[in-house]
Amino acid sequence: MSQRLDGPLIALRGVTKTYGSGQAAFQALKGVDFDIAAGEFVAVMGPSGSGKSTVMNILGCLDVPSSGEYLFLGEHVENLSRDQRALLRRHYLGFVFQGFNLLARTTALENVELPLLYRGLPLAERHAKARAALDLVGLTGWEHHTPAELSGGQQQRVAIARAIVTQPTLLLADEPTGNLDSERSVEIMQLLTGLNREHGITVLMVTHEPEMAAWASRTLRFADGVVGHDTSSFMGAD
Amino acid sequence: MIWNALLLALREIRRNLMRASLTVLGIVIGVAAVITMVTLGNGATAQITAQVSSLGSNLVIVRPGQRMSPGQAAGWAPAFKEDDLAAILEAIPAVRSATGTAQRGSSVSYLAESTYTPVIGTTPSYPEVGNWALAEGRFFHDGEQRAGRSVCVLGESVRKALFSGTSPVGEKIRFRGMSCEVIGVLAPKGQSAMGQDQDDVVLMPLKAYQRRVAGRRSRQDIGSLMLSVRDGMSTEKVVKEVSALMRERRALAPNESDNFSVFDTKQIADALSSTTRILTALLGAVAAVSLLVGGIGIMNIMLVSVTERTREIGTRLAIGALESEVLLQFLVEAVALSSFGGLLGIALALIASFGLTQAMNLPFVLDVEIMLLAFAVSAGIGVLFGFVPARRAARLDPIEALRHE
Numbered sequence: 001m002s003q004r005l006d007g008p009l010i011a012l013r014g015v016t017k018t019y020g021s022g023q024a025a026f027q028a029l030k031g032v033d034f035d036i037a038a039g040e041f042v043a044v045m046g047p048s049g050s051g052k053s054t055v056m057n058i059l060g061c062l063d064v065p066s067s068g069e070y071l072f073l074g075e076h077v078e079n080l081s082r083d084q085r086a087l088l089r090r091h092y093l094g095f096v097f098q099g100f101n102l103l104a105r106t107t108a109l110e111n112v113e114l115p116l117l118y119r120g121l122p123l124a125e126r127h128a129k130a131r132a133a134l135d136l137v138g139l140t141g142w143e144h145h146t147p148a149e150l151s152g153g154q155q156q157r158v159a160i161a162r163a164i165v166t167q168p169t170l171l172l173a174d175e176p177t178g179n180l181d182s183e184r185s186v187e188i189m190q191l192l193t194g195l196n197r198e199h200g201i202t203v204l205m206v207t208h209e210p211e212m213a214a215w216a217s218r219t220l221r222f223a224d225g226v227v228g229h230d231t232s233s234f235m236g237a238d
Numbered sequence: 239m240i241w242n243a244l245l246l247a248l249r250e251i252r253r254n255l256m257r258a259s260l261t262v263l264g265i266v267i268g269v270a271a272v273i274t275m276v277t278l279g280n281g282a283t284a285q286i287t288a289q290v291s292s293l294g295s296n297l298v299i300v301r302p303g304q305r306m307s308p309g310q311a312a313g314w315a316p317a318f319k320e321d322d323l324a325a326i327l328e329a330i331p332a333v334r335s336a337t338g339t340a341q342r343g344s345s346v347s348y349l350a351e352s353t354y355t356p357v358i359g360t361t362p363s364y365p366e367v368g369n370w371a372l373a374e375g376r377f378f379h380d381g382e383q384r385a386g387r388s389v390c391v392l393g394e395s396v397r398k399a400l401f402s403g404t405s406p407v408g409e410k411i412r413f414r415g416m417s418c419e420v421i422g423v424l425a426p427k428g429q430s431a432m433g434q435d436q437d438d439v440v441l442m443p444l445k446a447y448q449r450r451v452a453g454r455r456s457r458q459d460i461g462s463l464m465l466s467v468r469d470g471m472s473t474e475k476v477v478k479e480v481s482a483l484m485r486e487r488r489a490l491a492p493n494e495s496d497n498f499s500v501f502d503t504k505q506i507a508d509a510l511s512s513t514t515r516i517l518t519a520l521l522g523a524v525a526a527v528s529l530l531v532g533g534i535g536i537m538n539i540m541l542v543s544v545t546e547r548t549r550e551i552g553t554r555l556a557i558g559a560l561e562s563e564v565l566l567q568f569l570v571e572a573v574a575l576s577s578f579g580g581l582l583g584i585a586l587a588l589i590a591s592f593g594l595t596q597a598m599n600l601p602f603v604l605d606v607e608i609m610l611l612a613f614a615v616s617a618g619i620g621v622l623f624g625f626v627p628a629r630r631a632a633r634l635d636p637i638e639a640l641r642h643e
Contacts, residue, residue, distance in 0.1 A: 086555065101552070
C-alpha cells in the first residue's frame with residue numbers, strides 16, 4: 001500500500017453509509033463522489049446530520065462505507081481489515097480533534113511522541129522528532145508541561161504537533177478551533193495553513209465557521225448526505 | 239512491542255499512582271498473609287522439632303494406657319513398678335540407662351513465698367536420660383535414693399518463684415507437710431513441644447516421693463518410664479522389644495491389646511509437626527482466598543479504568559494502535575500492577591513475619607519457595623483478571639470511543 005499513484009490522493013466513488021437496518025435504517029451518506037489531490041487544504045462544511053462527520057470517519061479509515069469505493073493512494077480502503085486500516089492511519093494519517101484528546105497528566109513531549117512509540121522508533125529519535133514537532137508549533141520550552149498546565153490554544157498546538165510528528169500524508173482536523181476563542185483560532189489556522197503550504201501536508205478540516213473555512217483553498221459543503229456544493233468542483237471532475 | 243507495552247503501562251501507572259496503590263492493596267495483603275502464615279507455621283514446626291530433639295534424639299518413653307485417638311476411650315491402665323525398670327535394663331542391652339517418674343501437683347513454699355508446681359519423684363539417672371544439665375549444686379545420688387532422703391532439685395522457674403535472687407542450695411523448702419533440702423538447680427530448658435514449662439518442676443528421690451508425697455493407693459507406682467538408647471542402636475527396635483517385654487511381664491493374651499504405650503521422640507516430633515503442617519496449609523489456604531479477592535479488585539479497577547479512559551483508547555486507536563497493542567498494554571498494566579503488589583506483599587511479609595516470630599518467640603525460617611510461588615501467583619492473577627478489561631479496551635470502536643464523554 002506504500003506505492004504512490006499519479007492519481008488523486010483520495011478518491012470517493014459512490015460512497016454510501018447506512019446505520020441500522022430495516023425500519024430503523026438511516027442513510028447518512030447517499031452517494032458521495034469527490035477527489036482530493038495531494039497538497040490541497042479542504043474545508044468540509046455542513047449542518048449537523050448532513051453526513052460530514054460520517055465522511056470524515058471514512059476518510060480517516062476509522063469506518064468503512066456501506067457501498068462504493070474509497071481509494072487512498074490507490075488502495076481500496078473498503079476492503080481492508082481493522083488492523084490494516086490501523087496501520088494505514090499509523091503511517092499516513094494525522095488526527096486533530098475538537099477536544100484535543102491529549103493524555104492527561106502526561107507531558108507535552110510524551111503526548112507528541114506517542115504515535116512514534118507505535119511506530120517503534122528508538123527513544124533518542126522519538127525525543128528529537130517530538131521536540132522538532134513542538135518547535136514547529138511554537139511550543140519550545142513547554143515540553144515538560146502537562147495539558148492541565150497549558151492553555152486551550154497551547155493544548156491544540158500540542159495535539160497538532162502529535163498529528164504531524166509522523167509527517168503524515170493527510171491531516172484530518174475535526175473542528176480544530178471549536179473550543180478556542182477567535183484569536184487562538186486564527187493562530188491555529190495560520191499554523192495549519194503553514195503546514196499545508198510549507199510542508200506539503202494535505203489538510204482536511206471540518207468546520208462550521210465560514211471564517212475558518214475561508215482559510216482553506218477549497219470548500220466541500222455537505223447537505224442531506226450528499227456534496228451540495230464544491231467550490232472547486234472543476235478540480236475533482238474527470 | 240512488549241517493551242513498548244511495558245513503557246506505556248508504566249507511564250499509565252505513574253500517571254495514576256494513588257489509584258494504582260489502592261488497586262494493588264488487595265494483592266499486597268493477600269501475598270503478605272500467605273507468606274506470613276507459612277513462615278510462622280514453618281517457625282512453629284522448626285521449634286517443635288528443636289524442642290523434641292532437646293529431649294534427646296534417642297529417648298524412648300513408656301506410658302500406661304493406650305494413646306487415645308478420637309472416639310476411643312482409654313482402657314484400664316495399670317501403672318509401672320520399679321522392677322519393670324530393672325527388667326528392661328536387664329533384658330534389653332540397647333537401653334543404656336532408664337529412669338521412671340511419678341508426679342503430683344503440690345503447693346511448695348519457702349518462707350513467705352509459695353508456688354504450685356509438679357513434684358516429681360525419680361531416679362538418679364534422670365538428668366542423663368532426660369538430657370538435663372545442672373545450673374548449680376548437684377543431683378541426688380544412689381545412696382540418697384535408696385535411703386529415701388528428703389532432698390530435692392529445683393527447676394529454674396521454681397527457683398525464680400521462691401528464691402528471687404539468692405542461691406537456694408542448702409535451704410529447706412516445704413510441701414505436703416514435709417521439709418526438703420535443696421541440693422541443686424537444673425539448667426533451664428524452656429517450653430516443651432506441648433507448650434509446658436519444663437522448668438516448672440521440683441525433683442526428689444523416687445523412694446522419698448513414694449513414701450511421703452504419693453497418695454496411699456499409688457505408693458508403689460511409677461507414672462512413666464524413660465529409656466535412653468545407646469548411640470547407634472535403633473530406637474524403633476527398642477520400642478518393639480520393650481512392647482514385647484511388657485506384654486510378657488503383664489501376661490497379655492495375643493488377642494488383648496497393649497495396656498501401655500511405647501514411643502520414641504521421633505514419633506512425637508512427627509505427630510506434632512504433621513499437626514502444625516496441616517495448620518500451616520489451612521491458614522495458607524485461607525490467606526490464598528484473600529489473594530483471589532485481591533485479583534478481583536484488580537479486575538474491578540481495570541474495568542473502571544477502561545471506561546474512564548475510553549477517549550484515550552479512542553485516541554490511541556485513531557493514531558494507529560493495533561487491537562493487539564491496546565490489549566497488550568492493558569494486560570501488561572494489570573500484570574505490572576499485580577507483580578508490583580506481589581513484591582510489596584513479600585516485603586510486608588518479611589517485616590510482619592520477622593516481627594511476629596520475634597514476639598512469639600519462634601525461629602524465623604525463611605521459605606524462598608513460597609515467596610517465589612506467591613510472586614508467580616500474583617503475576618498470574620494479573621494475567622487472569624487483566625484479560626477481560628484488556629480485551630474490552632482493545633475491541634472498542636474508535637469512533638464511539640472518541641465520542642465518549
